[in-house]
Amino acid sequence: MFEGFAERELETERGVIYARVAGTGPPLLLLHGYPETHLMWHAVAPLLAERFTVVVADLSGYGDSLRPVPAGDHSPHSKRALARDQVQAMASLGHQRFAVAGHDRGGRVAYRLALDHPGRVSALAVLDIVPTAEVWARAGDRLLLVYWHWGFLAQPAPLPERLIAGDPVAFFDHHLRSIGLGREARRYPEAVMAAYRAQLDDASVVQAICEDYRAGASVDREHDEADRGRLIDCPVLALWAGRGALELLYDDVLSVWRSWARDVRGRRMDASHFLVEDCPEEVARELITFLGSLASTNGQTS
DSSP: OOTTOEEEEEEETTEEEEEEEEOSSSEEEEEOOTTOOGGGGTTTHHHHTTTSEEEEEOOTTSTTSOOOOOOTTOGGGSHHHHHHHHHHHHHHTTOSSEEEEEETHHHHHHHHHHHHOGGGEEEEEEESOOOHHHHHHTOOHHHHHHTHHHHHHTSSTTHHHHHHHHOHHHHIIIIIGGGTTTOSGGGSOHHHHHHHHHHTTOHHHHHHHHHHHHHHTTHHHHHHHHHTTOOBOSOEEEEEETTSSHHHHHSOHHHHHTTTBSSEEEEEESSOSOHHHHSHHHHHHHHHHHHHTTHHHHHHHO
């Protein structure tokens, strides 16, 4: 996996962001979701590196990146703070302006990056999410059943951490596998699944995951509500899973995003929530098509 990619430890004010880098052309940052690491892009990143300078990073708190120190207001794990880490990591590579694509939690970091640092983001792709403020504003009985882990992981420490530690295998198998992780067996190498599973044995990662969701239920929501009505300036691509929860919960996903961005396009994909791994070639084609018309501009400003 990641043949031809260089491993990099990128310095930021808070510590090191781990990334793999390859390719030439306009810079493109790829961000993963929960409970994954940069490895979720293993089949997509090489295809994109044929056209772009691809930076595949671990989010703060996950994988081999820095572990923020928790705080009472959860701000060290806010998407604002995680986005700032990625901006600094990209700057350390010389990329002042770049495109960013994020799945799940990485998508939340990506759109916050576009809102907080509009001059840095040339294009944004958000995969299988709607904005955090919309999740909470539209919450109902379906959310409690389908997105139950949002409330569970956001409970005060150390309840969710200790419950996960009690049986991490059961949590992984009956929660994460049940929503599609690993279901398309040929798409999920054993080493990748083992790496995801191992994260739940690392108390620092489990703490970061819970803090990530606590931030989502508090400070992230506050930041989004403060920005409600303000539109993301760069073009936005929204892709979502037809076998996921978004259509069940929000019906017209694009209409949700159109209240947050000026230029939105996108479509449903026949995949589980883990669409990047379920259909990597299709995701790569969508990103290449979306970013292709912007490539020359990105290259001039990187």
